[in-house]
Amino acid sequence: MNKQSIPLLSPAIGTHRELVSFHFGPSDSGQKIYIQSSLHADETPAMLTTVLLKRRLLELEKQGALNAEIVLVPVANPVGLGQYVLGQFLGRFDLGSGKNFNRHFMQFSKLVERAKDALGSDAAENRRIVRELIAAELAEQKPLTEFESLQLALLKLSFDADVVIDLHCSLEAAMHLYTSEAAWPEFEPLSRYLGAQASLLATNSGGESFDETHSLLWWQLQQAMPADRPVPDGAIAVTVECRGQRDVSYEVAQEDADALVDYLVWRKAIKLDVKPLPELLSPATPLAGSEQFYAPVSGILVHRAKIGETIRVGQALFDIVDPLTDETTTLVSNTEGVFYMRRAIRFVTAGAPLGRVTGKKAFRTGVLLGA
Numbered sequence: 001m002n003k004q005s006i007p008l009l010s011p012a013i014g015t016h017r018e019l020v021s022f023h024f025g026p027s028d029s030g031q032k033i034y035i036q037s038s039l040h041a042d043e044t045p046a047m048l049t050t051v052l053l054k055r056r057l058l059e060l061e062k063q064g065a066l067n068a069e070i071v072l073v074p075v076a077n078p079v080g081l082g083q084y085v086l087g088q089f090l091g092r093f094d095l096g097s098g099k100n101f102n103r104h105f106m107q108f109s110k111l112v113e114r115a116k117d118a119l120g121s122d123a124a125e126n127r128r129i130v131r132e133l134i135a136a137e138l139a140e141q142k143p144l145t146e147f148e149s150l151q152l153a154l155l156k157l158s159f160d161a162d163v164v165i166d167l168h169c170s171l172e173a174a175m176h177l178y179t180s181e182a183a184w185p186e187f188e189p190l191s192r193y194l195g196a197q198a199s200l201l202a203t204n205s206g207g208e209s210f211d212e213t214h215s216l217l218w219w220q221l222q223q224a225m226p227a228d229r230p231v232p233d234g235a236i237a238v239t240v241e242c243r244g245q246r247d248v249s250y251e252v253a254q255e256d257a258d259a260l261v262d263y264l265v266w267r268k269a270i271k272l273d274v275k276p277l278p279e280l281l282s283p284a285t286p287l288a289g290s291e292q293f294y295a296p297v298s299g300i301l302v303h304r305a306k307i308g309e310t311i312r313v314g315q316a317l318f319d320i321v322d323p324l325t326d327e328t329t330t331l332v333s334n335t336e337g338v339f340y341m342r343r344a345i346r347f348v349t350a351g352a353p354l355g356r357v358t359g360k361k362a363f364r365t366g367v368l369l370g371a
């Protein structure tokens, strides 16, 4: 293992942050796995999982069991961790610009046209050509802010990975993950090992997120190129939501770290015996089929359903109680699916997002991710 550090652009005189990464395994194996946690800064369930995963990888490396280069970034957002305001971490958005740390990533898909002209008949060579183009594009970037320099540093560590795993957590949530339809067969085993209660699929959610910049370019090239100029899977990417923000325990983090190791074994990135695949707890559903609930009025939020519960159409999910008029507004589900996440607040303003239930039928369009 070797530890590396990338200095971030200093936002103000006398302040300085760095992005630290841990690199395991042989760098010439032909397979690279990139795993980061806590891109929204205070996502501690994911961070603890990465700590335990790092310990395991150190042991496995000593045993000579690593078959791939594995890059681990346990603290993907040191900028957000510095945003500790009046006793609260505000790690989702950059306080300087208001930007979500997992949006606005430079999208590799801007290279599609240039890549198309450069590709030939050899799939492996085409992968190399496209990665070279991305590397050159990243080398040309000149970040102006600490936010931009953080995003660029993350992409420089990850752009040439075959598999990108982005570990987050939600507010109050069941284990769930996001990936593309095309990558689902490759990540279905991960969903099984993690015991994910929802797997949400979208090719392009429109959010310019970290995972999609990796996967979208390759998918778009695969759609555009004729069969005699083949494009391999250059990178597949998944975002894993390690339950809710307060679900921090050694037991659960160990289970999740073990599940990641099991998955890497399945991928042949680690030389151990493959563990039998557990059952898939819920079939994958389109992200565009998830129902998102918003408060029509302000008031006290009382939950009527449990996280991870399977919800029927018409089932009550939320009550909003007005303490002045005594009126209660009840929100019911219009889809049948899993209640996979909800906000952690218990008093809502009008228009506040409340939670989400999976649905089999896509009905939403436009940008599919929340702010």
Ligand SMILES: [Zn+2]
Pocket: 039, 040, 043, 102, 168, 169
């Ligand atoms: Zn997050």
